[in-house]
Amino acid sequence: MSDSESAKDGAKAEAKKPEAKKSDKPKKSLAREQSQGGKAATLRMLITGVVLAIGAAIGFFFVFQFAEAERQREMNDWQSRMGIVADSRFADLNKWLDQQLDELRGLADNASVQLYMTILHEAGATAEDEDAPAELGYLANLLTVVADRGGFVGEVAGPEVSANVNRVGVAGLALVDLEGTIVVSSPGFPPIDGKLKAFSAGVEKGESGISPMYLNSAGNPSMAFQVPVYALQGDESAASQIAIVIGVKETAEELYPLLKQPGAVEETAEAVIVRQTQQSIEYLSPLRNGSDPLKEKRSVDTPELAGSWAIRTPGGFAIKTDYDNARVLAMSRSFEQVPWTLMYKINYDEALAETEQRLDTMIVIFGLIIVLVLVGMVGLWYFGTSKRATEAAERFEALANRFQGQRNFMHLVTDSQPNTIVILDENGHYRWFNKRALDLVRMDRNDMFDKHVTAILGPIEGKRIAQWVKDCLEKQEHFSHTHEMTIGEQGTLVYKSDFIPLPEREDFPPGVLMVSQDITDSVRERERREQAMRQLVETLVSVVDQRDPFSANHSARVGIVSRAIAGEMELDRTLVETAAVSGNLMNLGKISIPKEVLTKQGQLTPDEIKLIQGSVLKSAELVENVDFDGPVSDTLRQLQEFVDGSGTPSGLRGDEIVVTARIVSAANAFVGMVSARAWRAGMGFEKATDILISETGKKYDRRVVMALANYLDNRGGRDEWANFGEAPEEDATPPA
Numbered sequence: 115m116s117d118s119e120s121a122k123d124g125a126k127a128e129a130k131k132p133e134a135k136k137s138d139k140p141k142k143s144l145a146r147e148q149s150q151g152g153k154a155a156t157l158r159m160l161i162t163g164v165v166l167a168i169g170a171a172i173g174f175f176f177v178f179q180f181a182e183a184e185r186q187r188e189m190n191d192w193q194s195r196m197g198i199v200a201d202s203r204f205a206d207l208n209k210w211l212d213q214q215l216d217e218l219r220g221l222a223d224n225a226s227v228q229l230y231m232t233i234l235h236e237a238g239a240t241a242e243d244e245d246a247p248a249e250l251g252y253l254a255n256l257l258t259v260v261a262d263r264g265g266f267v268g269e270v271a272g273p274e275v276s277a278n279v280n281r282v283g284v285a286g287l288a289l290v291d292l293e294g295t296i297v298v299s300s301p302g303f304p305p306i307d308g309k310l311k312a313f314s315a316g317v318e319k320g321e322s323g324i325s326p327m328y329l330n331s332a333g334n335p336s337m338a339f340q341v342p343v344y345a346l347q348g349d350e351s352a353a354s355q356i357a358i359v360i361g362v363k364e365t366a367e368e369l370y371p372l373l374k375q376p377g378a379v380e381e382t383a384e385a386v387i388v389r390q391t392q393q394s395i396e397y398l399s400p401l402r403n404g405s406d407p408l409k410e411k412r413s414v415d416t417p418e419l420a421g422s423w424a425i426r427t428p429g430g431f432a433i434k435t436d437y438d439n440a441r442v443l444a445m446s447r448s449f450e451q452v453p454w455t456l457m458y459k460i461n462y463d464e465a466l467a468e469t470e471q472r473l474d475t476m477i478v479i480f481g482l483i484i485v486l487v488l489v490g491m492v493g494l495w496y497f498g499t500s501k502r503a504t505e506a507a508e509r510f511e512a513l514a515n516r517f518q519g520q521r522n523f524m525h526l527v528t529d530s531q532p533n534t535i536v537i538l539d540e541n542g543h544y545r546w547f548n549k550r551a552l553d554l555v556r557m558d559r560n561d562m563f564d565k566h567v568t569a570i571l572g573p574i575e576g577k578r579i580a581q582w583v584k585d586c587l588e589k590q591e592h593f594s595h596t597h598e599m600t601i602g603e604q605g606t607l608v609y610k611s612d613f614i615p616l617p618e619r620e621d622f623p624p625g626v627l628m629v630s631q632d633i634t635d636s637v638r639e640r641e642r643r644e645q646a647m648r649q650l651v652e653t654l655v656s657v658v659d660q661r662d663p664f665s666a667n668h669s670a671r672v673g674i675v676s677r678a679i680a681g682e683m684e685l686d687r688t689l690v691e692t693a694a695v696s697g698n699l700m701n702l703g704k705i706s707i708p709k710e711v712l713t714k715q716g717q718l719t720p721d722e723i724k725l726i727q728g729s730v731l732k733s734a735e736l737v738e739n740v741d742f743d744g745p746v747s748d749t750l751r752q753l754q755e756f757v758d759g760s761g762t763p764s765g766l767r768g769d770e771i772v773v774t775a776r777i778v779s780a781a782n783a784f785v786g787m788v789s790a791r792a793w794r795a796g797m798g799f800e801k802a803t804d805i806l807i808s809e810t811g812k813k814y815d816r817r818v819v820m821a822l823a824n825y826l827d828n829r830g831g832r833d834e835w836a837n838f839g840e841a842p843e844e845d846a847t848p849p850a
Contacts, residue, residue: 166488173484181473188469189443192460193431196445199375200458203385204447206372211451215322217264218341218359221287227253228346231289234297235345235356253298257287261300266363268302269332284330285363289343290314297357304330304362313338314360320352324452326389327365327398327408335369335398335407338362366407370399382442382461387454388421390414395421398454403438412437420444424457433462525549534609534630537616539623540587542567542580554601575599579611583626586613596633608634668785671838673697675781675822676774678831682821685773692744693774697781699746700753703732730754731763749774753782756813776815780806780822783814788838796839799826 221227230249261267268285286303288296294306294314306314309328317323317340325338339361348354373385387398397410414422420434420442428448436442441462448455528535528548537546543564552562555570567583568576578597586593593613600606611630618624677694685693707725718726734750752766752775759767784806790796803823810816825831 166491169491170484170488173487174481177477177480177484181477184473184476185466185469188466192443192465193445196431196443196458196460199378199383200385200445200447200456203373203375203458204449204456207369207387207454207456208449208451210369210372211324211449214264214337214339214361214363215324215341217260217266218287218339218361219322221256221260222341222343222359224256225346227256227289228343231297231343231357232345235291250298253289254300257289257298257300261285261287261361264361264363265368266300266361268334268364282331284332284334284336287359287361290358290360292319292355292357306360310338310360310362314340314358317358318352320350320355326453329408330362330364332364334364335366336362336364370407373399380460380464382440382464383459385456385458386421388424388457389453389455390422390425395419395425397421397437401437405437410437420459421455421457425455428455434459533632534628536628536630537625538567538579538583538628539625540583542576542583544570545622545625571599571601579628582611582613583628586615586626587624590615607632668789669698669701671785671789671835672700672778672781675785675835676778678825678829679777679781679818679821680774682825682829683773683777683817688744689774692742692746692749693777693781695742695744696746696749696753696774697778699733699737700730700750700778700782701733702736703729703734706732727754745772745774748772749778751775753779755779757815758812760812771815773815773818776818780814780818784822785838788835790839790841795841798839799832799835 230253233249234247264287266285266287268283283302283304286300288299288303288306290296290306294311296303296306304310309325313323313325320342322341323339325340327335327337330336341359342352342355343357343359344350344354345356348356373387375383375385382402384402385399386401389396389398391411393414394411395414395416396408397405398407400407401410412419412421416422418435420436423430423432423434424444424446425448428446431443431445434442434444436444436459442459443462443465444457444459446455446457525548529550531548531550534551534554535546535548536544536551539545543566544562545564547559547562552559555562557570562570566576567579570576571579575597582593582595592615594610595613596608596610598606598608609630610633611628614627614629616622616625616627673694674697676697677690680690680693704726707729730750730753734747737750738747740746749772752764752771755761755764755766755771755775756779757768757771757776759765784802787797787802787805788799803819803826806814806819806822810819822831826835
């Protein structure tokens with residue numbers, strides 16, 4: 115019964131008393147009590163409303179804070195991705211600039227050029243002289259060849275008519291004396307005047323230089339490069355300079371394609387070269403809006419202009435506006451050789467559209483949840499004192515106790531397990547986890563529930579596990595994966611995780627049971643066993659090297675090259691180790707050959723040759739009963755097989771030969787060709803690779819040879835194996 119109803123009943127009781135008719139004091143008291151009761155009820159409602167409003171405000175505050183944190187995280191991801199692209203384009207542009215100067219330095223360092231220019235410098239002769247020396251003809255031909263090779267050529271500007279009209283060149287190479295007079299040039303070299311003359315005069319004596327980009331007489335973007343030429347017997351000082359080499363080329367075909375990132379899929383991503391000219395920002399490269407190079411300019415004071423910001427803040431990352439006033443994410447890199455700045459940008463809407471949509475949806479959903487919670491709280495407050503609410507509360511409490519009992523039982527069973535056991539829903543959120551999972555990440559149950567796997571294990575490992583969960587649910591199959599996880603102070607651990615699909619139920623959505631077993635100790639033990647095996651192999655190789663000094667280091671190098679090729683082919687770990695071990699052990703069979711045969715300096719007999727050729731099969735026999743993880747014995751046995759079937763001993767062909775034998779066979783041939791011996795120098799990598807390629811489809815597998823070539827060209831193989839060509843320190847006599 116409410117306070118107002120109590121007050122009314124009290125008033126009725128008072129009205130029945132005779133004294134109430136004679137005095138209005140009880141009525142005043144009743145009115146005062148009724149007013150106080152109404153005020154108390156109103157105060158309670160007001161306090162409840164204030165509490166609910168504060169709770170709603172706090173809820174919305176945390177929702178917006180979380181959304182802002184997610185937005186910042188996405189911005190950091192874009193900064194990393196854009197940094198990779200910007201560094202890649204910046205490196206390619208710098209490489210291009212270096213290549214132009216290197217082309218000119220090749221001319222300047224040419225002994226013939228230095229000799230002839232020294233002679234011409236002392237004689238003061240030029241190509242325009244009637245009695246020009248013959249050396250000028252040689253220099254002209256040389257400049258023409260180098261210009262064609264280095265791209266210092268272009269269309270000659272002017273009409274194609276038989277009239278006395280000068281046609282102006284736009285590109286070429288020229289040797290110029292210290293007074294700025296052209297001594298000799300390639301066809302099409304422009305006259306040294308205007309911007310070209312100002313650039314050349316501005317380069318200090320003894321220094322190299324790169325001109326600002328400019329529009330040539332044909333209206334095309336061009337650049338000039340200059341390096342000094344020193345006297346033949348002089349040093350590289352300004353006093354020894356006798357001439358300069360100037361190269362002029364149009365940049366559109368070579369420079370601007372370097373701004374495009376291979377494989378980029380973003381529609382609005384763009385790499386732009388900018389420079390500041392007085393109070394303007396000048397765009398040196400073509401733009402997405404169709405503007406040609408050196409045609410677009412903006413004031414340096416334009417508010418929030420990305421180009422102006424890029425020049426002021428090299429290496430920075432920010433949200434700015436581009437030349438079309440579009441909001442963009444921008445990143446910059448500054449060049450040292452030229453007054454350029456590389457700006458890489460992408461429209462903000464394209465980069466973060468999905469994120470903004472997701473965050474907006476999340477805010478709406480969370481807002482609705484907060485509103486629903488508030489409504490529910492009001493409902494609970496309103497019906498809290500009713501009998502039905504009490505009965506419902508008792509019923510819910512019984513269900514909660516029952517559920518808690520089941521939950522406690524499940525925890526009792528799973529918490530005693532040594533493995534990590536979790537249940538993830540189809541989106542990668544935690545729905546169940548045992549104590550081992552909590553101990554692993556050092557979190558409480560309430561903190562971990564409903565968290566996404568990336569929030570617990572980090573973005574890299576989390577995304578990988580979330581993808582495995584999706585694959586498991588899509589295929590409805592049991593999967594197993596062995597993977598590494600870096601978790602806090604525990605370092606990197608190795609796990610074998612089983613993913614088991616869980617069907618959807620009325621009270622539980624579809625999910626995946628993930629059971630992870632820590633196999634770090636087993637993996638480390640296997641690695642120690644492999645290390646011991648490698649040490650044993652190295653010992654056996656050293657024994658062979660002592661008996662056969664002519665093949666010393668050969669087996670070890672074959673093992674190194676075989677490992678590199680197998681890794682480049684992305685074979686599994688067992689096959690990579692098999693290739694490396696087999697390469698090291700290929701000469702093991704030579705321990706059965708008399709040392710006098712191995713070190714014989716004269717002509718070998720047919721029987722001795724057959725004995726040495728059969729040593730590889732002997733190697734296979736010696737290791738046949740050794741418990742290797744991979745097919746080492748088969749690899750050695752098939753080492754002399756060729757892919758066309760012409761090899762020995764079984765005439766196997768193509769894929770009938772184990773892949774590790776095909777790898778070691780090519781590696782053995784490569785090492786034999788490039789390794790130096792005391793009686794001969796090693797063959798060059800290029801020539802050895804060409805020989806192997808010429809034999810693909812006959813002796814060697816093309817995939818293996820291509821993997822070797824790619825490792826040499828793109829994985830640093832040339833530098834890594836440069837010592838193969840070094841001659842042995844001790845004298846040796848070549849075997850027969």
